[in-house]
Amino acid sequence: MRTKKTDEKKSFISEARRAQIVDAAIKTLDEIGYIHASMAQIAKKAEISTALISYHFKDKNDLMDYTLTQLLSDMSSYVLERTQTATTPRDKLRAYIEASIAYHANKPEYNIALIEIVFHARTANNVPYYKLDDDEENPLESELQQILVAGQEKKEFGKFNVLAMASAIRGAIDEYIFNRKLNGSIDPQSYSTELVNLFYRAVLRE
Amino acid sequence: MRTKKTDEKKSFISEARRAQIVDAAIKTLDEIGYIHASMAQIAKKAEISTALISYHFKDKNDLMDYTLTQLLSDMSSYVLERTQTATTPRDKLRAYIEASIAYHANKPEYNIALIEIVFHARTANNVPYYKLDDDEENPLESELQQILVAGQEKKEFGKFNVLAMASAIRGAIDEYIFNRKLNGSIDPQSYSTELVNLFYRAVLRE
DNA sequence: CAATAATTTGGTTAATCGATCAAATCATTT
DNA sequence: AAATGATTTGATCGATTAACCAAATTATTG
Numbered sequence: 001m002r003t004k005k006t007d008e009k010k011s012f013i014s015e016a017r018r019a020q021i022v023d024a025a026i027k028t029l030d031e032i033g034y035i036h037a038s039m040a041q042i043a044k045k046a047e048i049s050t051a052l053i054s055y056h057f058k059d060k061n062d063l064m065d066y067t068l069t070q071l072l073s074d075m076s077s078y079v080l081e082r083t084q085t086a087t088t089p090r091d092k093l094r095a096y097i098e099a100s101i102a103y104h105a106n107k108p109e110y111n112i113a114l115i116e117i118v119f120h121a122r123t124a125n126n127v128p129y130y131k132l133d134d135d136e137e138n139p140l141e142s143e144l145q146q147i148l149v150a151g152q153e154k155k156e157f158g159k160f161n162v163l164a165m166a167s168a169i170r171g172a173i174d175e176y177i178f179n180r181k182l183n184g185s186i187d188p189q190s191y192s193t194e195l196v197n198l199f200y201r202a203v204l205r206e
Numbered sequence: 207m208r209t210k211k212t213d214e215k216k217s218f219i220s221e222a223r224r225a226q227i228v229d230a231a232i233k234t235l236d237e238i239g240y241i242h243a244s245m246a247q248i249a250k251k252a253e254i255s256t257a258l259i260s261y262h263f264k265d266k267n268d269l270m271d272y273t274l275t276q277l278l279s280d281m282s283s284y285v286l287e288r289t290q291t292a293t294t295p296r297d298k299l300r301a302y303i304e305a306s307i308a309y310h311a312n313k314p315e316y317n318i319a320l321i322e323i324v325f326h327a328r329t330a331n332n333v334p335y336y337k338l339d340d341d342e343e344n345p346l347e348s349e350l351q352q353i354l355v356a357g358q359e360k361k362e363f364g365k366f367n368v369l370a371m372a373s374a375i376r377g378a379i380d381e382y383i384f385n386r387k388l389n390g391s392i393d394p395q396s397y398s399t400e401l402v403n404l405f406y407r408a409v410l411r412e
Numbered sequence: 413c414a415a416t417a418a419t420t421t422g423g424t425t426a427a428t429c430g431a432t433c434a435a436a437t438c439a440t441t442t
Numbered sequence: 443a444a445a446t447g448a449t450t451t452g453a454t455c456g457a458t459t460a461a462c463c464a465a466a467t468t469a470t471t472g
Contacts (some may be wrong), residue, residue: 125238132386133386161392163392170229170381174377181339184339198371202405202408
């Protein structure tokens with residue numbers, strides 16, 4: 001099983017180069033979008049030759065996949081670190097919402113790059129990433145559902161469909177990334193506060 | 207001001223041909239996505255030559271813009287027709303949520319085509335459509351905000367930030383289009399019911 | 413220092429794309 | 443049926459792209 005496809009040990013310099021290329025890819029995606037983010041453009045941003053990208057990544061899909069996992073991992077870390085400092089389900093829910101909005105506010109270019117990949121990249125079978133049932137557990141979705149379940153078990157929260165409630169919360173959060181009119185009209189803290197109050201009314205027992 | 211850019215009178219056959227091309231574009235976008243939806247592929251779907259598309263539309267952007275307005279108009283009609291039969295803000299909100307989810311459930315191909323355009327098309331200045339503050343009033347967003355305002359004025363609803371609440375509702379609805387795991391786990395009627403109950407708890411005075 | 417492996421480059425290639433044009437066909441009017 | 447304008451086609455052009463390769467350069471090891 002010693003295939004060359006799995007991530008074997010990479011040299012230090014190789015990892016540094018890969019990180020540099022990913023960084024250039026993120027910036028390029030943010031600035032000119034996936035369609036125009038050709039190997040040549042990414043190479044120019046990194047000030048290297050295009051062939052060097054091909055040397056470190058199998059092809060463009062490989063680069064984009066790796067960039068996507070880095071972006072998802074970065075966002076997950078940020079949010080999960082902050083939810084895990086809270087103790088009660090009620091406080092964890094607040095931390096989850098506030099951290100998610102804050103991440104969007106602090107690293108908008110990361111989210112733009114994320115969106116560009118998710119809505120452009122496709123599998124070998126031409127299935128778009130945004131249509132994929134992420135078989136792998138999405139840690140952010142799992143965390144939110146666990147918070148809601150814990151809240152119900154501890155009788156802090158009332159009765160509701162956990163999957164539906166979690167989806168509504170995620171949708172409300174994501175709306176802040178996509179809707180520029182919203183983004184430009186309400187600052188992140190205010191929107192966080194509104195969402196927390198809104199969903200407290202929806203989940204808390206009266 | 208008699209420019210040729212505005213939609214002058216089109217002949218009957220020209221309108222029919224444009225509608226046929228738009229239909230082929232929607233099917234192509236749904237089936238293979240924007241990136242692979244070349245003029246050649248759309249022409250093949252419509253069983254016409256590529257040059258005929260160029261004859262009826264200025265360029266590919268023109269075709270995609272026109273297709274987008276048709277899709278938005280179709281969705282708006284569907285939802286607005288159903289909200290306007292309800293009378294009280296409370297019932298209008300229910301109708302709005304149910305109609306929005308039902309539209310997604312009934313015409314998934316239309317929503318896929320819509321997504322493909324919004325997340326791929328860009329202006330001449332390379333600004334992606336999904337980043338545009340739609341200067342033009344979005345009738346669906348306006349309607350929802352008006353429902354919420356009316357509910358507060360009639361004291362049916364309590365106090366909350368209307369823009370934030372409207373965004374949360376829209377985000378929760380849109381989540382049903384984007385999240386395949388949600389889509390595959392909960393049927394549209396059930397999700398509608400959950401959302402209605404959820405947002406009733408959030409907006410109604412106690 | 414010699415040799416070997418890893419890294420990097422410039423240049424090439426084949427494929428695909430949107431757009432354009434002259435010519436062909438069809439419909440309408442005179 | 444002749445003439446005119448609208449519609450449609452096939453063919454072609456220039457531009458862009460991802461991928462590839464042989465050669466050059468740099469780092470590592472014996």
